[in-house]
Amino acid sequence: MAETRWLDDDEQETWRAYLEGTRLLIQALDRQLETDSGVSFTDYELLVHLSEAPGHRLRMRDLADASFTSRSGVTRAVTRLEDAGWVRRVECDDDRRGMHAELTEAGAAKLAEAAPGHVGAVREHMFDHLSPADRAHIKDAYARMRAHLRPTP
């Protein structure tokens, strides 16, 4: 059993600032989207992923991977978005198990409507507080952490 290397004061402060800042940030973004456009943050992100995909469609599995959630979560989310009219399910013709989630016109419109406010909030609450050096360090550091936590095969 190795000796535990506890966090020193500086590490503690870093950890707390990061955790709490992140929690507040996500809450703020969620509230902004919900009140200004009637979309949750998670739904917004799903729409973004679809809008960036070729043909505005993605396999359910790929959507789950892209959004870092479970497959069942995506199933329910897509049902929700379908009910709202922003997404439709399209069967896959090369894989009869498969399903595409495809962005509808209404979904694209919703995204276009919601995006400016969201980007504004991201700027106001995050990027406006970052120096270029902050940004560079954050980008590289989290990219490293991401690579460590989800190694690409």
Next chain:
Amino acid sequence: MAETRWLDDDEQETWRAYLEGTRLLIQALDRQLETDSGVSFTDYELLVHLSEAPGHRLRMRDLADASFTSRSGVTRAVTRLEDAGWVRRVECDDDRRGMHAELTEAGAAKLAEAAPGHVGAVREHMFDHLSPADRAHIKDAYARMRAHLRPTP
């Protein structure tokens, strides 16, 4: 209506790396705590807050503030922790509406048992990937964001 200042490529990458890295990190920490000690990350944090409070107790409201969740969330969480035997409710004698959540011996023991593994995971998944400069920038940047999002009166 002001012109929208969209995120440039570098900002996009930063935003994605940060969001995705954070999501993976929290998932990893949650899984580690759950499988190694049978505690969720949120419950673990509540125990930590109590352990750091004078007398190992905190008013429900203060616990809610400290953990950035709603009061009802804390009510249910404390009930959960009480059922596990890690926390007890103690009436407040100077405010008859008030309630303290107080860490029990068993709760302190649970925390002591879970902490090394958790700290190890935080190191492995985060601090081991940060240079001193990374850490300094992250600490200051998120402290600024936090101050902006929850101004202290």
Next chain:
DNA sequence: ATGACATTGTTGCTCGGTCAACTATTCCCG
């Protein structure tokens, strides 16, 4: 070709969390 195994998406169950409403208490100002 065929049989074992993997993968896809959905569902039932359950859990944790929020919002709004409620009761009990305290605060504060006329």
Next chain:
DNA sequence: CGGGAATAGTTGACCGAGCAACAATGTCAT
């Protein structure tokens, strides 16, 4: 002092997400 407003904590209704189980389909070695 008294009465309206604020605050503390809890609860009910609801929602979103995860896990395990499942049927359907695909893959691959022999």
